[in-house]
Amino acid sequence: RRLGLAATGRLVALLPGSRGTEVGQLATLMLDTAEWLLSRQQDLQFVVPAANPSLQRSIEALVRERKLPLTVTAGAARDAMIASDVVLLASGTATLEAMLCKRPMVITYRVSALTYHLMKAMLHVKHVGLPNILAGEGVVPERLQHDAEPSRLGQDVLNWLNRPDEVAALQVRFANMHETLRCNASQMAAASVMDVLRT
8 A cells, every 4th residue: 555556466576776777787677577477467566666766767767668567666665575476676685675574586687798707707606696695595586697588587476476385485484594694693793792891
């Protein structure tokens, strides 16, 4: 209700990032994915929380060219995540927030070809999404660079929408990870206080 969304149908939140370059790389990809999804699931609606007024105008301009049941909001990313059935989002800190909201998600990212090759040469990591890094395994799909295509992203979203048992298992996993994070935060804070007391 806060977001002004219809109470019926299923909701997919699209979060293309909080920087202009990210939105430039990912917004069109996510809107293409939304069209792919809608051609297969007619009950879907979409919400895009814009990080700032400038990005909101950019996203609204892209949306005007399409016939999608989509709402662009001013901020309210957390509300959008909580309201959604699945979140499609850019890799970054928002993935941790989606995990804390216990939402199934699909993580994606694209950068320029040069940046990608430089990063690939320097970094040797299995996962880029924070939930997967924290879990030590791929608990949610990641589609990066050339693998980030509407049909692949869309199928990953459909898998979450159509597999409630897997979503329930993921939410239990996220709840356990959340509790672990809380415990670790307390331990780190206590260790910092002890360090101060010793000096």
